[in-house]
Amino acid sequence: MDFNEELERRIIEADAFIRRYLPKEEGPAAAVAEAMNYSVLGGGKRLRPVMLLEMYHICGGADPEVVGPCAAAIEMIHSYSLVHDDLPAMDNDEYRRGRKSTHAMYGEAMGILAGDGLLNYAYETALLSLEKQCTPATARALGILARKAGIGGMVGGQVVDVASEGKQIPMETLEYIHENKTGAMIESALMTGAALAGASEEVLALAEQIGSDVGVAFQIRDDILDVTGDSAVLGKQVGSDEKNEKVTYVTLAGLEGAEAKVEELSRRAMKNVRRLPGDASFLAQLIASLINREK
């Protein structure tokens, strides 16, 4: 089986977990469940749950009842962040992945409540892992999941991103945004999967470093593609960052500097992947495909 077929299989697997744990659209509050499900089922590569599941298996985990709830939960957290990011007071996006964003579809109040409902439901769901496996390893996994999503992780990155809008920010600030807004949830996926399988502190530290490097490289690739990409392949206009006077890795370090940074992060990530305790060949291919993508 080649990598693309294998990836497709993994996405279907992750999607099945997500669908299994989504709320039922019934009862007096059915409308919010509908908006939540609309948000989560709006496409997306299921990158975070695929990584979480893979890392759990690499570290020797084998119980779908333990890993499934956390795999679904991390996608719910990712989805809530997109729903709130799209709100008029934030990025004010009426569309996402070719269809109406949640607040554009259901109204702004419901957009706020659907995001809140999703974030909370993520923890309701993740706690099912604990019911199944009540151990310090699971407690640690849930602690990581929560911390990486919060003000010391993704929310922190969003806050600095919002505060930086339209400003000339230094490299240090841009790196903080990339590491937290994007990197934190990739770190979370790899670390939560590893922790659920009872990984050692050393493996958790490896997972964190890999996640950070991949997340930042992924974002820098985004910045590069906005300059060099083919609009037809990319599916969006090239040059939008320049038009919006947005500070990116490319504006701060130049194209060559950006490519060199991606190369450096990629090399370190791959070296660390080889130090993981199990067969990480799929993870290595997945990371390469993300960092070297053309769209």
Next chain:
Amino acid sequence: MDFNEELERRIIEADAFIRRYLPKEEGPAAAVAEAMNYSVLGGGKRLRPVMLLEMYHICGGADPEVVGPCAAAIEMIHSYSLVHDDLPAMDNDEYRRGRKSTHAMYGEAMGILAGDGLLNYAYETALLSLEKQCTPATARALGILARKAGIGGMVGGQVVDVASEGKQIPMETLEYIHENKTGAMIESALMTGAALAGASEEVLALAEQIGSDVGVAFQIRDDILDVTGDSAVLGKQVGSDEKNEKVTYVTLAGLEGAEAKVEELSRRAMKNVRRLPGDASFLAQLIASLINREK
């Protein structure tokens, strides 16, 4: 010590836990921590953490490191719900408890992110209870905390409340809103405290019924005071519900019907409090003071 002195002491105790677990205002994302702390430290009676702590003690719990994080977490959840409720797309309130609401103080984007940050931080904090006491009882407590805050509890109540605005709703819908928007978090306080102390299913069911009755009676008392209250004592205009054409328990059942319902709920709650396994005299007084209040 009379009840009011004792209540004051309990509020100070709850406040100390809350302050202990609030985030530090440091690092690149200090601004969001500041907005979160502003929201939580804006007054309030600390009713939910006081109840959680009391129920934990009634059921034989004795470790502040176990109960403290959950006591702080439930107040963070309550606070986030107020921050998001006040947003322009929701109730659009510029003031709360005599000072600017969070979004009015820090801007709308930060209001959304501070609410998100608080909800997430609530779980980061509550999970510290699990680190200290990794048992099925703690897992059950966290599961209750999460479920009662979500779409099957508080968020569900908010959604139906928003959808009912300006409509003639039947009693069934009004009761759903009262039970979920207000009752669920009172249930959560009593049940989470009990569960952390390892209470039996029977005691948890009692705690849930008491919480529901107290929450609903508290809301009906609100409706009654809006008609019969003394504006000077209440600190707000009497008759605002009628002016806003809001459907309340009084408009649906009349003043006598509302008083009779409060009396019925109060009697059942007190009967159930007496069936709790420990000394619940303070809880009984607290409940009476909430249900029979004049402001």
